[in-house]
Amino acid sequence: MFAVSAAVILLVTVLILVGIRPRLKARSELETPPWSKALMVGGGVIFPVVVLSVLWVLTLHDMSALSVPATSPALTVNVIGHQWWWEVRYPTQGVVTANDVHIPVGQPVRLNLTTADVNHSFWVPQLTAKTDMIAGRLNTMWLQADKPGVYRGQCAEYCGLQHANMIFYVVADARVAFARWMSQERQPPVQPSDPTLQQGQQAFVTSACTACHTIQGTTANGRVGPDLTHFGSRVSIGAGAVPNTAGNLGGWIIDSQSIKPGNIMPPIQVDARQLQALIQYLESLK
Numbered sequence: 001m002f003a004v005s006a007a008v009i010l011l012v013t014v015l016i017l018v019g020i021r022p023r024l025k026a027r028s029e030l031e032t033p034p035w036s037k038a039l040m041v042g043g044g045v046i047f048p049v050v051v052l053s054v055l056w057v058l059t060l061h062d063m064s065a066l067s068v069p070a071t072s073p074a075l076t077v078n079v080i081g082h083q084w085w086w087e088v089r090y091p092t093q094g095v096v097t098a099n100d101v102h103i104p105v106g107q108p109v110r111l112n113l114t115t116a117d118v119n120h121s122f123w124v125p126q127l128t129a130k131t132d133m134i135a136g137r138l139n140t141m142w143l144q145a146d147k148p149g150v151y152r153g154q155c156a157e158y159c160g161l162q163h164a165n166m167i168f169y170v171v172a173d174a175r176v177a178f179a180r181w182m183s184q185e186r187q188p189p190v191q192p193s194d195p196t197l198q199q200g201q202q203a204f205v206t207s208a209c210t211a212c213h214t215i216q217g218t219t220a221n222g223r224v225g226p227d228l229t230h231f232g233s234r235v236s237i238g239a240g241a242v243p244n245t246a247g248n249l250g251g252w253i254i255d256s257q258s259i260k261p262g263n264i265m266p267p268i269q270v271d272a273r274q275l276q277a278l279i280q281y282l283e284s285l286k
């Protein structure tokens with residue numbers, strides 16, 4: 001388009017300069033040259049119609065080429081926005097996680113985007129443009145990471161108090177690492193044999209946590225908050241609010257409101273010894 005436009009501008013400029021060059025002949029001697037009509041119809045009507053039509057067809061071709069990936073995506077991920085975290089589902093594999101979107105590198109991935117409450121917007125600046133997550137609608141897009149790494153994503157549609165702390169990470173793994181992650185995710189975590197971890201599991205399943213969180217392989221099957229089945233392998237706590245460390249997890253459980261004010265998880269009273277066990281248990285869920 002640039003090359004064609006540049007050529008046309010050059011041609012028009014030359015014609016204008018020729019047209020306004022100082023007249024050497026007297027006015028009376030000027031006469032309309034016989035080819036003037038042909039120039040007007042050819043240069044003013046036929047030429048632009050042909051050039052613009054060709055450019056239009058090329059543009060349509062490029063636009064449709066960009067809207068679908070070169071090869072059809074082998075993997076589909078459903079991402080559902082919540083105030084203020086991201087539910088991530090791999091429907092074919094039956095895997096549910098949150099706030100981290102693992103994808104294989106060098107391969108297009110189809111994304112189905114919607115929301116469980118208000119409108120959000122899915123945005124990974126380094127990988128793809130924004131796509132809104134609209135209540136009652138399913139928006140589809142695709143992305144591809146060419147290099148392995150962790151790409152930060154952000155909600156890009158104001159969705160309430162903790163909109164700015166509605167962060168996620170696209171983790172692009174090499175193929176083998178992705179396959180390993182996926183097979184890990186497909187299984188419930190190993191039942192703990194260590195007494196401290198058992199105590200932590202007990203503390204979890206006998207407390208209010210189960211009303212809102214699921215851990216596969218236990219009786220906890222709440223759906224209000226993120227699925228914690230493989231919580232230990234996550235990058236962050238609270239959708240990017242703080243890094244996933246044991247210290248931050250303790251603070252989160254006791255009073256997540258001080259870390260992420262306004263979020264849906266209430267402060268929960270946990271006995272100090274049980275809290276240590278609970279932290280160790282949750283961090284062991286790889």
Ligand SMILES: [Cu+2]
Binds near residue numbers: 082119121157
């Ligand atoms: Cu949001």
